[in-house]
Amino acid sequence: MAKSLTAGGKKAKAKSASKPNAGARRSYVWLQGLFCGALVTLAPALAMLLAFLLAPGLVAALLDRSPGRAVSRGVLLFGLAASVGPAKTLWEAGLATPTAVQLMTDPLIFGTAWAAAAAGWLVGEVAPIIVEMALTSARKLRAAKLEATRTKFAQEWGLNADSTETTGN
Numbered sequence: 001m002a003k004s005l006t007a008g009g010k011k012a013k014a015k016s017a018s019k020p021n022a023g024a025r026r027s028y029v030w031l032q033g034l035f036c037g038a039l040v041t042l043a044p045a046l047a048m049l050l051a052f053l054l055a056p057g058l059v060a061a062l063l064d065r066s067p068g069r070a071v072s073r074g075v076l077l078f079g080l081a082a083s084v085g086p087a088k089t090l091w092e093a094g095l096a097t098p099t100a101v102q103l104m105t106d107p108l109i110f111g112t113a114w115a116a117a118a119a120g121w122l123v124g125e126v127a128p129i130i131v132e133m134a135l136t137s138a139r140k141l142r143a144a145k146l147e148a149t150r151t152k153f154a155q156e157w158g159l160n161a162d163s164t165e166t167t168g169n
Helices: 002-018 022-042 042-053 057-063 070-092 097-104 107-156
Strands: none
Touching: 022 042, 042 057, 042 070, 042 097, 042 107, 057 070, 057 107, 070 097, 070 107, 097 107
């Protein structure tokens, strides 16, 4: 029985070591929920405006299953950047619900916020492709430079440039 407890103890430690931030993630979700509840309670017009302007980001956050959720974070970040101006306007207008509705129905305001969210999605999808192309180009350039250097040394030392033999020294 002592062996089974020890084996179970080792398995439990291995499982907890594989997910060290599981407890931290739950506490952040709790804090985010607390913040959203406070926002809805204290400034419902602002919460309504932000929910409408950040709707594409919220949908992306629900649908994104990739590790780290890079695309949805980009969509939310770009959308949030475009939502600062309307939120400031609403704040200066006294957080009135009619002002929030007016801002939400302005095509320039919600169009800008949603276009920024679309730009965040595009960057999240295209950036890895561009980075891969840049790294491939750099690798090919480095290989060409190394090949030119090898050929130059082979000519200087009077070796056959096509030979790949090396000495054991």
